[in-house]
Amino acid sequence: MASLTSLTSYPSSSSLQSNFQHSPLMLASKHSQHNYNSSWLMIGVLRSAQTSSQRLKIQSAATKPAKRPAEEDWKIKREKLLEKRVRSVDAKEALRLQKENNFVILDVRPEAEFKEAHAPGAINVQIYRLIKEWTAWDIARRAAFAFFGIFAGTEENPEFIPTVESKIKKDAKIIVACSTGGTMKPTQNLPEGQQSRSLIAAYLLVLNGYNNVYHLEGGLYSWSKEDLPITSEEEE
Numbered sequence: 217m218a219s220l221t222s223l224t225s226y227p228s229s230s231s232l233q234s235n236f237q238h239s240p241l242m243l244a245s246k247h248s249q250h251n252y253n254s255s256w257l258m259i260g261v262l263r264s265a266q267t268s269s270q271r272l273k274i275q276s277a278a279t280k281p282a283k284r285p286a287e288e289d290w291k292i293k294r295e296k297l298l299e300k301r302v303r304s305v306d307a308k309e310a311l312r313l314q315k316e317n318n319f320v321i322l323d324v325r326p327e328a329e330f331k332e333a334h335a336p337g338a339i340n341v342q343i344y345r346l347i348k349e350w351t352a353w354d355i356a357r358r359a360a361f362a363f364f365g366i367f368a369g370t371e372e373n374p375e376f377i378p379t380v381e382s383k384i385k386k387d388a389k390i391i392v393a394c395s396t397g398g399t400m401k402p403t404q405n406l407p408e409g410q411q412s413r414s415l416i417a418a419y420l421l422v423l424n425g426y427n428n429v430y431h432l433e434g435g436l437y438s439w440s441k442e443d444l445p446i447t448s449e450e451e452e
Contacts, residue, residue: 285423286343286372290411293419294400297431300422304400304433307442310391311335319389319430322380324417331449335393335439341380343394343417345373376417377424389428392418397435 305313313319314337321338323330330340373379384390398412414431421429432439440446 284372285420286416288419291408293411293416294408296422297400297415297419300427300429302400302418302422302429302431304397304431305391306433307439307444310393310430310432310439311444313389313391313430317389319391320384321391321393321432322384322417323393323436324376324413325394325436329395333440333446333448334436336445336447338393339383341376341383342373343376343413343420345371377420380421381424384426386425387428388426389430390421390426391430391432392421393432393436393439395435396437397431397433399433400431 310319310321314321314335321335323334323338323340324343325334325340326342326344327340330338330342334340392414394412394414394417396412398410398415399406400409400415402409412435414435418429418431434441
């Protein structure tokens with residue numbers, strides 16, 4: 217028994233501590249603690265990303281202006297134009313109505329285009345203008361236009377209706393004209409027609425109380441093609 221006792225050895229406390237620290241149970245515990253800390257770190261990162269995303273969405277919503285009437289879907293515009301009985305007329309009919317029935321030709325092209333050539337007696341109020349403001353949203357829009365090589369981006373003219381109201385009475389008979397005119401007539405390729413600056417302008421006019429609104433089919437292109445009278449700012 218004595219010899220057995222003498223042969224039996226017990227590990228020291230430091231040896232026990234070393235063995236316990238390197239035991240599978242302790243290593244697993246450390247690994248679990250590492251995963252636990254990593255999980256909380258990941259949750260923190262995800263929460264931070266979610267907060268940043270929400271903040272970005274809020275900033276975007278605050279920066280981007282609300283949709284204006286001119287930006288409505290063409291389908292909605294077309295339905296309103298048909299409801300208000302806006303009728304399209306060709307160039308020769310437009311000239312006749314101007315001469316015989318005191319119709320006003322409202323040319324909504326940019327001022328520079330109007331000065332180059334327009335129907336005699338037409339009134340110019342541009343529905344779109346060059347982007348003027350320098351808000352974050354406008355800067356982003358300029359960058360988007362520049363990406364496609366367009367360095368003279370345009371925006372809806374917020375003074376369009378007030379300017380028209382200062383020049384044309386609400387009960388006036390108006391023919392709205394632009395470069396190409398667009399159409400409300402359905403075709404095989406365009407079942408709902410095709411919108412244009414003049415049709416958008418006509419839509420804004422009927423929304424604001426103008427009830428005698430017509431539209432120049434084919435625009436100033438068809439006017440010129442029919443060899444009808446054309447004048448320029450210099451000639452006037």
